[in-house]
Amino acid sequence: MGQGQPAVPVVKTYTSEKLGVSFKYLDKDPLEQGRRTEILENPDKTYIYIEGESPKTGQSVQTFKKNSDESLQQAVRTQLLQAYPNCKIKIVDYDPLNTISLPNGYQGLQIYPEKWDSLPANAGVDVLSMYDYQCPGYFGAARYFLYDTKTPTNFAFLDIGQYSIAGSSTQNAWQDTIKFIK
Numbered sequence: 001m002g003q004g005q006p007a008v009p010v011v012k013t014y015t016s017e018k019l020g021v022s023f024k025y026l027d028k029d030p031l032e033q034g035r036r037t038e039i040l041e042n043p044d045k046t047y048i049y050i051e052g053e054s055p056k057t058g059q060s061v062q063t064f065k066k067n068s069d070e071s072l073q074q075a076v077r078t079q080l081l082q083a084y085p086n087c088k089i090k091i092v093d094y095d096p097l098n099t100i101s102l103p104n105g106y107q108g109l110q111i112y113p114e115k116w117d118s119l120p121a122n123a124g125v126d127v128l129s130m131y132d133y134q135c136p137g138y139f140g141a142a143r144y145f146l147y148d149t150k151t152p153t154n155f156a157f158l159d160i161g162q163y164s165i166a167g168s169s170t171q172n173a174w175q176d177t178i179k180f181i182k
Helices: 072-080 125-129
Strands: 011-016 021-026 035-041 045-050 059-065 087-092 106-113 143-148 154-159 166-169
Touching: 011 035, 011 045, 021 035, 021 059, 072 087, 072 106, 072 143, 072 154
Parallel strands: none
Antiparallel strands: 011 021, 021 166, 035 045, 045 059, 059 154, 087 106, 106 143, 143 154
C-alpha cells in the first residue's frame, strides 16, 4: 500500500460467551471517515460505537433470559411491559433499519405505543412525545427485539439509532451479522 492510501478495514468478530452473542464489525468504519469501531461490554449490554463518541450514544445489544417454552412475545410482555398495558407488539421478519430479511429461524419484534402507527408522518416531536409514557424506552424504528429459535432461552434488544455501523462490509451492518451462541 502506498503512502496516503487509507488502510483497508479488517473484519473482526466480537464474541461474548457471557452474553451469548457474536457479531462481525469493521475495525475502521469507512462510513465514519475510517475511525475505529469500539466495543464496550457491560454486565448485560454491549455498546458498539465509533471512536471519539460516548458508548451510550452509540448502538447496543442487550441480552435477556427467558423460559424455553415461552414465546418471544410472552417474554417481552412479562419482563418489560407489565406496567405498560397500552404498549403494542408487532412481529417483524426484517431488520427495521435496513429492511433486510432476518436469518432463517430468527424472529424480530417491535413495540410501540397504542395509536402510534396511525399518526401522520409529520406529527412533530410534541405530538410524538405525548405517547412516550405508553411504552418503556424500547421502541422506535431502529430498535427491536431479536430471537433465534435455536437458542430458546435467550433473546436480545438491539438499539441501532439513526445511522449504521458497518458489519462484515459496508453493505451490511453489525446487527445483520449477529448470532446467538448459547
